Amino acid sequence: MPAVSILIKPASSACNLQCKYCFYRDVANHREKSYEGMLSLEMMETVIASAMEYAEGSCSFAFQGGEPTLAGLDFYQRVVKLEERYRRPGVEIHNAIQTNGICVDKAWAEFFAKHHFLVGLSLDGPAELHDRNRTFPDGKGSWSRVMRSVQILEKFHVDYNILCVVTGKNARSIQKIYQFFKKQRFQWLQFIPCLEPLDQQRGLEPYHLSAEEYGDFLIQIFDLWFQDLKKGHYVSVRHIDNWVSMLMGNPPEACNMSGRCSIQFVIEGDGGVYPCDFYVLDEWRLGTVGKQPLEEMERSEVARRFVEQSHRVPQRCKECPVCPICRNGCRRDREVLEGGEIDLNYYCQAYFSFFTQRKRELYQAVQLILNRQRNL
Ligand code: SF4
Numbered sequence: 001m002p003a004v005s006i007l008i009k010p011a012s013s014a015c016n017l018q019c020k021y022c023f024y025r026d027v028a029n030h031r032e033k034s035y036e037g038m039l040s041l042e043m044m045e046t047v048i049a050s051a052m053e054y055a056e057g058s059c060s061f062a063f064q065g066g067e068p069t070l071a072g073l074d075f076y077q078r079v080v081k082l083e084e085r086y087r088r089p090g091v092e093i094h095n096a097i098q099t100n101g102i103c104v105d106k107a108w109a110e111f112f113a114k115h116h117f118l119v120g121l122s123l124d125g126p127a128e129l130h131d132r133n134r135t136f137p138d139g140k141g142s143w144s145r146v147m148r149s150v151q152i153l154e155k156f157h158v159d160y161n162i163l164c165v166v167t168g169k170n171a172r173s174i175q176k177i178y179q180f181f182k183k184q185r186f187q188w189l190q191f192i193p194c195l196e197p198l199d200q201q202r203g204l205e206p207y208h209l210s211a212e213e214y215g216d217f218l219i220q221i222f223d224l225w226f227q228d229l230k231k232g233h234y235v236s237v238r239h240i241d242n243w244v245s246m247l248m249g250n251p252p253e254a255c256n257m258s259g260r261c262s263i264q265f266v267i268e269g270d271g272g273v274y275p276c277d278f279y280v281l282d283e284w285r286l287g288t289v290g291k292q293p294l295e296e297m298e299r300s301e302v303a304r305r306f307v308e309q310s311h312r313v314p315q316r317c318k319e320c321p322v323c324p325i326c327r328n329g330c331r332r333d334r335e336v337l338e339g340g341e342i343d344l345n346y347y348c349q350a351y352f353s354f355f356t357q358r359k360r361e362l363y364q365a366v367q368l369i370l371n372r373q374r375n376l
């Protein structure tokens, strides 16, 4: 039995924001039923019981959306009680939540701190960048409200990290964003390239991120991070941490950097289980919690087909010197050929230019981090 990690969407695709680049709204709109309803406590109990039965060593629950706080604080209070009820000796339970921060108040922050929830907060830098895309349904920006949540989380000593979406504009403004994050003393950062709608040609959306922009972004964020590292100031940037760790001989912890898909157990509001947050689509439904054991879903024909599609290595990658670390990126960014075959990553040029231009510095960073770890 493995360590189990479950992603739960307790509020399905419902959200109190209407971000322009919201990939989940698009994914949900590609299903027969875009809103699957709020996850019931009965279903949540079944999720916890099934996960605990399957897990060995550790069992992680990551709540996300839509906006997962819309399920209400009561829901989570019941969740932690259920986790206690089903806890098995030798299995550690971890909870995390990815939120837009709009609902976060004193009561939420106290709860997160008390139950050691790791909070991921979505924030795209200073107001003028964040408010371009992260808006309320009336079009107003959400930056001021999110910054209020930052203060509340700080006040209650909640562990949190920042998730910033990389659009074309954000990529071009990375100096400004990084300086802003530094000024706020954020220590844990994640930068995720925006996703464009499924089945739509790239480049039509105003937030489009080109391969060239992403390549420049990767170099600039690395340089900013590396300058700080050399001064003895370590900031965690998830994708860079993964590359450094891979160069030390470890497997990446981020699925999108491992070169192939894995089954992640994403649970929708009706208990439906899917293999990846990016593919919560009818064709990839693995089953329903409580109807089939997770183990059976992981071994199902649909799961096998999903993983297998990511195994193809294009000829360009086979011959590419940076393939051991690049691995053709996340499958969601790979181009789909006529006939459905999955090919080269859309950001190939970005990865190639980053790894070839910053190879020496990456190894220097590995050395600095190893020295740092030795001195801790
Ligand atoms: S907060 Fe997240 S789920 Fe809500 S609209 Fe924005 S990107 Fe989508």
Ligand code: SF4
Pocket (backbone or CB within 6 Å): 255, 256, 257, 259, 260, 261, 262, 263, 275, 276, 277, 278, 310, 329, 330, 331, 332
């Ligand atoms: S699409 Fe990307 S994130 Fe999803 S399972 Fe595949 S590699 Fe992982």
Ligand code: SF4
Pocket (backbone or CB within 6 Å): 316, 317, 318, 320, 321, 322, 323, 326, 327, 328, 329, 344, 345, 347, 348, 349, 351, 352
């Ligand atoms: S840089 Fe391009 S060719 Fe090389 S491994 Fe990455 S995606 Fe493949």
